[in-house]
Amino acid sequence: MNGTTTKHQIEIKNLWKIFGAQPERVFTEEYQHKSRAELQEELGVVVALRDVSFNVDSGQVFVVMGLSGSGKSTLVRCLTRLIENTLGDIYFGGDNIIQFSSDELVEFRRHKVAMVFQHFGLLPHRSVLDNVAYGLEVQGVDKETRHRKAKEAINTVGLAGWEEYYPREMSGGMQQRVGLARALAVDPEVLLMDEPFSSLDPLIRREMQDELINLQESMHKTIIFITHDLDEALKLGDRIVIMRDGEIIQEGTPDAIVTTPANDYVAEFVRDVSKAKVIRAETIMQEPASVVRESQSPQEAIVTLESQDSKVAFVVSEEDIVKGIVTATIADSLVQSDAPDLKNAIFDNAHMVSAKAILEDCIPIAAQADHPLAVVDHEGRLLGQIDRKDLLVGMAESGIDKVGKYGKE
């Protein structure tokens, strides 16, 4: 990415957008701290974005959530200068796009970003194939290549066989798949999605969300996703910013938003959120009570269990990878059979959950297990443990303070 020193893919710095005449009047000693309503009353200008700053890392799904009028749609349009901001900078892979000439801007829009729109924005006079190929067509890609790439994108979104149909012949959900395919066809670094699923009915919406999650697992694109739906934000987002009246009022992981709302406004939002669907295992996990290495002897395991007054201990390799659990009974039988260490016994009896797993998915596993669950990272390394009590506390309202302690990143 141009070999610059920035480590974030997108950096947004002090972005302001003011609609109305002479917006510079707002940036004076007298006015700059006044509220949106006061500025509208006194200067007749509307502050759509007020000093918005955040960073987006490569491969992240970054959700901007807010109700209508919060400035989220203005924000996403400023990112490609469909709307010109009043003040502030937007760095994209180290380049400040605000400084781009109109030619550079066209190139930027053609190759770096692609956008998916709430109302699809398809071209009614073009077939699905030519709609999807549109981005490549304006780049000047020859017909054969752009149709091949467009077909790939159409297959990716599950519309194979619909190439020759027209948008008017398709349902809303299918039209939005066309919109998504059109964005994917240009293979952008960043996908901007402006409430892409808001105009779809709830069943289709959930289906599309799930498919986006699946797609993202293989694409690893950077996605900036705009929504007014908190459930959608929590479901899709790696990071979330919540906006109100053009300002960011909280930025954090879904966990952090739910467990430690920044103010009453956010708290009111997350009040009805099912915590089990949002909070992840890593948030509520405890330090593992007892851990033994597989290279240790069964006798040592017994000593560890007794000294720590634990019923079970996790057995891990030298790389901290969970191999299983050992109880006093198991250790005793190993001592009987003269085993030198814990290695030879095939344990594989630990119940494990991924650190990223939501509590809802941990419940059935915890129900089967009569020992604490091992919380592991994606390579199987032990990070912590969760017992049934932790699960209940994590989901309970009263647990928020306790959870919050561990919810810090």
Add this chain to the structure above:
Amino acid sequence: MAAPSGVSASKQSTTDEMANGGLYSLAGKYGNLIIYAAAAVALIVTFVICLAIWGPGMAFPMEIGKQIGAKVDEWILWLTREGDWFFDGIKFVITKVLVAIEDFLLWLPWPVIIMAVTLLAWKVAGKSLGLFALIGLVLIGLMGRLPGGTSTLWEGSMETLALIIVAVGISLLIGLPMGVIGARNAIADSILRPILDGMQTMPSFVYLVPGILFFGLGNVPAVMATVIYAVAPVIRLTNLGIRQVSPEAVEAARSFGTTPLQMLTKVQIPMALPTIMAGINQTIMMALAMVVVASLVGAGGLGEAVLRALGRQEAGNSAIAGLAIVAIAVVIDRITQSVARERQRALIGD
């Protein structure tokens, strides 16, 4: 960003408004009533004074119409003299094209023309229009030479057709770009709009006169007058069609790096095409309506036949020539409308 000096002033006015809020609202309540009463009093006073001093039939203090009219005459004469080469050039080109088209149409054997038009009408607009075109054209052919005419009704129809083709061609050449410019540029639009209003409401005889002065009598001033009369709808509807293109589609196209020219050719014109076609249809119809009027400045064709019958007070012959115009108009209208409707269907479905 430094504070512009206007900040303090605007602040001042805001406080003033707030201080006077009470007074304003009081005035607002009775404001209209006071204004109406004052106007009524002024009207009555003026009436009484004027009647008392000058009596009925009061004259204006001066007359400037004569001078202005003379000035415009002078100006047009100057233009005729100085722009001689320019108008002659236009006349030369238009005459050449007109004659070529007319000669070609008359060179074609009439059964070929009738068959071609019938089949086209059938294909685009259905069986009944095909039949109508067939009967209409055959009847025009069978009418032969009307009394006093130098040519047959068929030859007159072909001459009229040639006039229409050239006038509509020039109208589109001017109108389509003007429509596009008007749709994309607010300033151009605000200049264009009143000019179009004027062109459409101005009685057509008014611009026939300078037409004769610039181009002499004949088909060329007729073509120019027809263009002025008929160009407005294609400009207006091209403008409207492009403005009506869904802003979402335009924004989406822009977000993919569409240049302004690509926007026009790949998004705006294709999506505006049904509306543009409706404008072209209107322009053709208005050109046809101008055929008779244009014969006043020496245009040939069916208009001339109507005008001659009018002079000789032959109601039957003028009706025959008039109906020939109607028949041609109906066929062209239905064909172009069907094409526009088909485009519309392709765009948004039934």
